[in-house]
Amino acid sequence: MRTQLQQVSTRFSITLIDELAPERDDLLFVQVEKDQAVPFLTWLQELAGYTHLVFFTAVDFIEEGYFQLTYMVHDYSTHQDLAVLLKLDREDPVVESIHHLWPHAATYQQEMYEMYGIEFPGSPRLHDDFVLEGWDDLPPMRRDFDTRQYSEDTYFPRGGRKSRDTAEYMKEQLYPGEAETW
Amino acid sequence: MVGDKVKNRDKFPPVSDGKSQYDLYSGKYLKVWQGPQHPGITGNMSLELVTSGDQVVEARTHVGYLHRGFEKLMERRKYIQCFPLVCRICVPEPDFNEHLFAECTEELAGITVPERAQWLRALTLEMARLTSFLMWIGGQAGSFGMGTLGQWTVTMRDYMLDLFEELSGGRIYHMYIIPGGVRSDIPEGYFSRVEETLQKVEHVLDDIELALFHNAVFKKRAKGLGIIDPSLVDLYGITGPNARASGISRDVRKDSSYLIYDQLDFQPVTDVGGDAYARTWVRFQEMYQSIDLIRQMMHRMPESGPFFTKLPNVLHWKIPAGQTYKRAECTRGEYGFFMVSDGSEYPRRVAVRGPSYTHAVTLMERLAVGANIADVAGLMVSLHTYPPEIER
Amino acid sequence: MSIKDIIAPFSVWKRAFEKPYTSKRPIDERPGAARYRGFHINDMATCIGCGTCEEICQNAAIDMVPVSKTKHGDSGLRPMIDYGRCCWCALCVDICPSGSLGMSNEYIWVDSDPEVFRFIPGQDNKSWNDSSLGYRRAEGYDLLEGERVAMPMLSFEESQKSFIEMVQGYSEEQAKREADRCVACGICIATCPAHMKVPDYIEAIREGDMEEGLRIVYQANPLPASCGRVCSHACEYVCAVKHKGEALSIRWLKRYIIDQIYKNDYQKILDEIPEENGRHIAVIGSGPGGLSAAYYLRLLGYAVTVYDANEKAGGMLRYGIPEYRLPYEQVDKDIIYIEGLGVTIEQDTRIGVDLPLTDLYKKHDAIFFSTGLTDPYGLNIAGEDLKGVMSGLGMLDDVTQGKTPEIGSSVVVIGGGNVAMDAARTSRRYEADVTILYRRREADMPADEEEVEEAQGEGCQLITQAIPLRLEKGDKTRLRLYWGRAEMVPDGEGRRPKPVLVEGSEELIECDTVIPAIGQAADYSFIPEELLSSIEFTRGYVKVNEFYQTGDKKIFAGGDIANSKRDAISAIANGHSAAKGIDIYLKNFKEEVSRD
CATH class of the missing domain: 1.10.645.10 (Cytochrome-c3 Hydrogenase, chain B)
Known part of the structure; x- marks a missing residue:
C-alpha cells in the first residue's frame, strides 16, 4: 500500500506521516491538502480498495489554530487502515462534503457541524439538530468551550462541600506562626 | 431517501434538496413519533415516522436524549x-x-x-x-x-x-x-x-x-x-x-x-x-x-x-x-x-x-421506508442498536 | 412454513414451572459478591489523610475533612465521600498508599434524608464498617511503585578505601523514574523543618525543568548542595509512598537538581538581589544557621557580615561531616553563591577573642548568632585523659584540616549518633579496626538508618547495650577499655527505656584509640556579662521567641543552640525565620527600641 500511495503522492499532494504509527503495519497516516481531500478519497474508495469509511471526525488543535479532520478508511481485502488527515483552518472551517461517497458520512458531518462548527456545504440536514437540541452556545467540542464554566453557570452545585488541601491544612495546624506563613 | 424494494411508489412525496416535500395538511400523511419512550425502541432515542396508511414513507432518527459528553x-x-x-x-x-x-x-x-x-x-x-x-x-x-x-x-x-x-x-x-x-x-x-x-x-x-x-x-x-x-x-x-x-x-x-x-x-x-x-x-x-x-x-x-x-x-x-x-x-x-x-x-x-452510529441513523432511515409501521420496532431491534454509543 | 412452526412454540410451556430468579426482599438476602464494590470502608488508624484518593477521583466525590488531630505524618484529614457523585470505580481503593481504604460488599442503604449520603467512611457508624468482604486491591495489581530506584553507590569494599563520595547520584532517567513515584500529597512539607515545597521541586524534576527546581529549593533552603547529601530527611520518614515500601528519595532528588546546575549559572536563574538598604546585620558562625540567615537577610536588602572562627566557612558541614558523605566542593558551591550576593564572611575571627561582641553590638542594627555545639561531652570515666582518647569532633576536624589522625590500628567509638558513625567510618578509611559501643539498642540509635547500615557494611563492629566503665593503659595496645553490659529498663509511660548496667558484667577491649562521640554542648563564653544578663537559657539552649529573638531585642539566635532537633535543616529553617524576624523587628519596632 505504501508504494501505491507514494505513486500518487504528487497527484493528490499527499504526505505519508510515518511517525504517528511506527509500530503498526496495518495503520497508515497520510496528510492531504484541503482541495485534494475529496478526489483522494474518491480514488481510495473506487480504485484503491478502501471501501469502508470507518469514521470521520475532527480534533481541535486550538494552539496551532486548526482542526484535524480524520477520515479513517479501511480496505477489507488487505485489512489495512488508512487515516487521511486534513488540517482545516479554525478561522475558516469549511470543507467539501463526502456524503456522496458514503451516505453515512452525512451523520458524521451533521455531528461535526454541531460539535465543532465545521461547514460541509451540500451535506443533507447539516444544520438540523443532531444531539444538542436548542443549543446556542459555542460548539461544545471546541477546546475553547469551557465545560466547567458552563456547568457552573448552568447548574447549582450541591452546597455544604468543603475540602482541605493536605499541605495547607497541616501548615495551619502545625506551624501557623513560623517564618513561611508571614 | 427511498428504499429499493418499495411497493406503491406513488404514495411517496416528492423529494427535493434531500428532503421529502410532504404536506401534512393534505390528510394523506400522518406523522408519528416512536420514542423516546416506546417499548419498541432500543434505548433512549426516537424515530420520527411519516406514514401513509400503515406504510412508512419517511423516517428520521433523533438522538440527544442521553448525551453525556x-x-x-x-x-x-x-x-x-x-x-x-x-x-x-x-x-x-x-x-x-x-x-x-x-x-x-x-x-x-x-x-x-x-x-x-x-x-x-x-x-x-x-x-x-x-x-x-x-x-x-x-x-x-x-x-x-x-x-x-x-x-x-x-x-x-x-x-x-x-x-x-x-x-x-x-x-x-x-x-x-x-x-x-x-x-x-x-x-x-x-x-x-x-x-x-x-x-x-x-x-x-x-x-x-x-x-x-x-x-x-x-x-x-x-x-x-x-x-x-x-x-x-x-x-x-x-x-x-x-x-x-x-x-x-x-x-x-x-x-x-x-x-x-x-x-x-x-x-x-x-x-x-x-x-x-x-x-x-x-x-x-x-x-x-x-x-x-x-x-x-x-x-x-x-x-x-x-x-x-x-x-x-x-x-x-x-x-x-x-x-x-x-x-x-x-x-x-x-x-x-x-x-x-x-x-x-x-x-x-x-x-x-x-457501530450503531451508522446502523441506527442512516441505515435505519433507509430501511424503514416502505415498512409497515407495526414492523418498525422489530426492524429497529434487528439492527441491534444501542443509542448511548451514538451520542457518547 | 410447516406445522412444526405452529406447534413448536407451545413446547416451551414447561418453563412455567421453573424456579424464578427473583429474590423476595426482605425474606431473601442476597449479599454482594466477595469482591463487590459496595460502600466504602476506611481504617481510620491506618489512613494518613494524604488526599491521594481525592486526587484520583474523576467524579470529584471526595473531600478531605478534618477528623482527628494533626500528627507527625498524618494530616488529620479523612476522606468524606459524596454518594451523590461517587461511581464506585474503586480507583481510590487502588491508589490508597496506606491501604486503609476498601469497599464492603454491602449495597443497600435507604434513607429519606439526602444529606446522610455524604459520609466519612470509618468515622461514621455504619453496619458495613467491619465487613471483611468487598473490594480490595488485588495482589499483583498496583498503581503505585513501592520500590525506590536504586542509587548507584560505591561498594563497601571500595568506599572504605578512600574519601571518595559514596553516593554517586541519580542519572536523569533514574531521577525522573524516582520523581514519578511521588503522589504530591505534601505531608513532607509539614514535616521538613524548613517546610521545603518538596512536591513542587519533584514535579520540576519530572518536567525536566532544573531551573525551576532550583528556584523552588532556594525559597526555603540556601544550602541545597549540602542538604541534598547529608540532610536528616525527616520528610522521608512520613512519605505517603513509604507505606507501600520505600519512601521517595527526596534528599537525593534535591541533590539531583543541584548537581545539574553549574554554580556560575545560579545568578542567572535565581531572584535578583535587591540593593542594600543601608542597614547592617552581623551573623556569628558560618554554619547552616548563619549562612541561611545571611542569605535571606541579604535577599531582604540588608548588608550582612558573617564572622567565623575557622579558616573556612561551613561550620559543621565542613568540619563535622567527612568528605565521603559531603565533599568540600559541594559545601563551597553553596557558600560561593551566598558570598556572590555580597555577603561578607570574615574568617579566622573568633568573637570574644579576636573581636569583642560588644563592638558588633554597637556597630550593627542586629546580631544573629548560630554558634553551634562545639564542646564535646566527656565520658566521665576513669582514664579519660590517657593518650589515645580523642573526641569524635576533634578527629573529624583534624581530617578536614588535612592532618592524619593518630589512631593506631584499632579504634573504639563510643556513641550512636551521626558523629559517632562518621568517626567510625573515617577511622576505617585509615585502616583501623573499628568497634562501636552504644548503650541502648540499635533501634534507639539517633544516627540515620543508612549511616548505621553503611558503617556496619564497611566493617565497623557494632556492640549495643554496652556501657564504658574505665580506661587503662594497655601493654600491647595503647588502651584497655573495660565495659559492661546494659539491660533496658522501662522508664515510665511515654519515655524510652533506659539502659542500666548489669551488675558484675565486665568485658575488655584492647585498642589504640577511644573516640567518645556522645554529644556536644554549646560554648557561650564569647558573650560578655552585660549582654549575657538579658539572654535567657533553658537547659543549655538559648531561649528565643517565635521571631528567634533572644531576651535582648537586638540579638537573635538559631541552630543547634536554639532547637532540640540539632540538625542542619533545622538550623537552616531557624536562620530563615530569624532573617524574617529581624526584618519585622527592624521595620516595625526599631524606633521604639531606640527610644528606650
Whole structure:
C-alpha cells in the first residue's frame, strides 16, 4: 500500500506521516491538502480498495489554530487502515462534503457541524439538530468551550462541600506562626 | 431517501434538496413519533415516522436524549480517570470500551500487556458479547409480541452478571480491563461456575430456537423485513452481524485479530437472507459461538501468571504524542476507539466509533421506508442498536 | 412454513414451572459478591489523610475533612465521600498508599434524608464498617511503585578505601523514574523543618525543568548542595509512598537538581538581589544557621557580615561531616553563591577573642548568632585523659584540616549518633579496626538508618547495650577499655527505656584509640556579662521567641543552640525565620527600641 500511495503522492499532494504509527503495519497516516481531500478519497474508495469509511471526525488543535479532520478508511481485502488527515483552518472551517461517497458520512458531518462548527456545504440536514437540541452556545467540542464554566453557570452545585488541601491544612495546624506563613 | 424494494411508489412525496416535500395538511400523511419512550425502541432515542396508511414513507432518527459528553469530559481527565468513564459509553456491553481504551492507551504509551491479562480480557469480552446478545434477543422477541422470551433471557443475563460481579465487583460497569492489564485474577473455582451458567444459557437458547425460530408469527413478520443488500454494506458502513446476515463474511476477531483470538477456532457466522430473520439467526448462532469460545478460552488459558504490568505513576502519567485507532468485534459490529495524544497528561481526543452510529441513523432511515409501521420496532431491534454509543 | 412452526412454540410451556430468579426482599438476602464494590470502608488508624484518593477521583466525590488531630505524618484529614457523585470505580481503593481504604460488599442503604449520603467512611457508624468482604486491591495489581530506584553507590569494599563520595547520584532517567513515584500529597512539607515545597521541586524534576527546581529549593533552603547529601530527611520518614515500601528519595532528588546546575549559572536563574538598604546585620558562625540567615537577610536588602572562627566557612558541614558523605566542593558551591550576593564572611575571627561582641553590638542594627555545639561531652570515666582518647569532633576536624589522625590500628567509638558513625567510618578509611559501643539498642540509635547500615557494611563492629566503665593503659595496645553490659529498663509511660548496667558484667577491649562521640554542648563564653544578663537559657539552649529573638531585642539566635532537633535543616529553617524576624523587628519596632 505504501508504494501505491507514494505513486500518487504528487497527484493528490499527499504526505505519508510515518511517525504517528511506527509500530503498526496495518495503520497508515497520510496528510492531504484541503482541495485534494475529496478526489483522494474518491480514488481510495473506487480504485484503491478502501471501501469502508470507518469514521470521520475532527480534533481541535486550538494552539496551532486548526482542526484535524480524520477520515479513517479501511480496505477489507488487505485489512489495512488508512487515516487521511486534513488540517482545516479554525478561522475558516469549511470543507467539501463526502456524503456522496458514503451516505453515512452525512451523520458524521451533521455531528461535526454541531460539535465543532465545521461547514460541509451540500451535506443533507447539516444544520438540523443532531444531539444538542436548542443549543446556542459555542460548539461544545471546541477546546475553547469551557465545560466547567458552563456547568457552573448552568447548574447549582450541591452546597455544604468543603475540602482541605493536605499541605495547607497541616501548615495551619502545625506551624501557623513560623517564618513561611508571614 | 427511498428504499429499493418499495411497493406503491406513488404514495411517496416528492423529494427535493434531500428532503421529502410532504404536506401534512393534505390528510394523506400522518406523522408519528416512536420514542423516546416506546417499548419498541432500543434505548433512549426516537424515530420520527411519516406514514401513509400503515406504510412508512419517511423516517428520521433523533438522538440527544442521553448525551453525556464523554468525549468532551475526557479532555479534562487524566488517562486513568477516563477509565471509569469509558465503560458508560455503551451500557449493555461496557467491556469493549474498557478494552479499546486500554489498548489505545497502551499502544501510545508503549506498554505490553502480560499474556494472562490478554486471555482474561478476551474472556470478559466474549462473556460481554453473550450477555449483550441475551439482552438483545429478549428485545427482538418482545418487539414481535413475544415478551416471555425476554423474561427468560434477562434472567440468563442476570446469571451472567453474577459472574461479572464475582470477577470484577460490578454487575453492569465492570471496570475490569484497565490500561496495563486487568484488575484482578479470576476467583477460586470460577470456571466451574462459568460452565454451570453456560449450560443454563444453552438450555434456554434451545428453548428459544423452538419458541422463536420455529414460530410462524416471527417467521412471517421477520422474513423479508428490512433487507440489506450486500452492495449497501460498504456504502453505509455496515459491520458485524448486520453485514454477515447479508452474506458478507467479515469479523474483526478473525480479520484483524486482537488479544488471543488468533489462537481460537471459529468461523464467522453468515447467512444470505439479509433480512431481520437472517440477522436474528446470525446473532443467535453467534451466541452459541460465544459459548464455544468461552469454553475454548477456559481450556487454553495459561494456568497462572501476572495479569497486570506496572504503569508509570498514573497521577501524572504523560503519554507520548501520537494517534491510533483500535477496533474490536462487539455484538453490533465494529467498535473502535480513535485516540489522539498531544504528549500531556490528558488525552487530546478520544473518538468512539460505535457501530450503531451508522446502523441506527442512516441505515435505519433507509430501511424503514416502505415498512409497515407495526414492523418498525422489530426492524429497529434487528439492527441491534444501542443509542448511548451514538451520542457518547 | 410447516406445522412444526405452529406447534413448536407451545413446547416451551414447561418453563412455567421453573424456579424464578427473583429474590423476595426482605425474606431473601442476597449479599454482594466477595469482591463487590459496595460502600466504602476506611481504617481510620491506618489512613494518613494524604488526599491521594481525592486526587484520583474523576467524579470529584471526595473531600478531605478534618477528623482527628494533626500528627507527625498524618494530616488529620479523612476522606468524606459524596454518594451523590461517587461511581464506585474503586480507583481510590487502588491508589490508597496506606491501604486503609476498601469497599464492603454491602449495597443497600435507604434513607429519606439526602444529606446522610455524604459520609466519612470509618468515622461514621455504619453496619458495613467491619465487613471483611468487598473490594480490595488485588495482589499483583498496583498503581503505585513501592520500590525506590536504586542509587548507584560505591561498594563497601571500595568506599572504605578512600574519601571518595559514596553516593554517586541519580542519572536523569533514574531521577525522573524516582520523581514519578511521588503522589504530591505534601505531608513532607509539614514535616521538613524548613517546610521545603518538596512536591513542587519533584514535579520540576519530572518536567525536566532544573531551573525551576532550583528556584523552588532556594525559597526555603540556601544550602541545597549540602542538604541534598547529608540532610536528616525527616520528610522521608512520613512519605505517603513509604507505606507501600520505600519512601521517595527526596534528599537525593534535591541533590539531583543541584548537581545539574553549574554554580556560575545560579545568578542567572535565581531572584535578583535587591540593593542594600543601608542597614547592617552581623551573623556569628558560618554554619547552616548563619549562612541561611545571611542569605535571606541579604535577599531582604540588608548588608550582612558573617564572622567565623575557622579558616573556612561551613561550620559543621565542613568540619563535622567527612568528605565521603559531603565533599568540600559541594559545601563551597553553596557558600560561593551566598558570598556572590555580597555577603561578607570574615574568617579566622573568633568573637570574644579576636573581636569583642560588644563592638558588633554597637556597630550593627542586629546580631544573629548560630554558634553551634562545639564542646564535646566527656565520658566521665576513669582514664579519660590517657593518650589515645580523642573526641569524635576533634578527629573529624583534624581530617578536614588535612592532618592524619593518630589512631593506631584499632579504634573504639563510643556513641550512636551521626558523629559517632562518621568517626567510625573515617577511622576505617585509615585502616583501623573499628568497634562501636552504644548503650541502648540499635533501634534507639539517633544516627540515620543508612549511616548505621553503611558503617556496619564497611566493617565497623557494632556492640549495643554496652556501657564504658574505665580506661587503662594497655601493654600491647595503647588502651584497655573495660565495659559492661546494659539491660533496658522501662522508664515510665511515654519515655524510652533506659539502659542500666548489669551488675558484675565486665568485658575488655584492647585498642589504640577511644573516640567518645556522645554529644556536644554549646560554648557561650564569647558573650560578655552585660549582654549575657538579658539572654535567657533553658537547659543549655538559648531561649528565643517565635521571631528567634533572644531576651535582648537586638540579638537573635538559631541552630543547634536554639532547637532540640540539632540538625542542619533545622538550623537552616531557624536562620530563615530569624532573617524574617529581624526584618519585622527592624521595620516595625526599631524606633521604639531606640527610644528606650
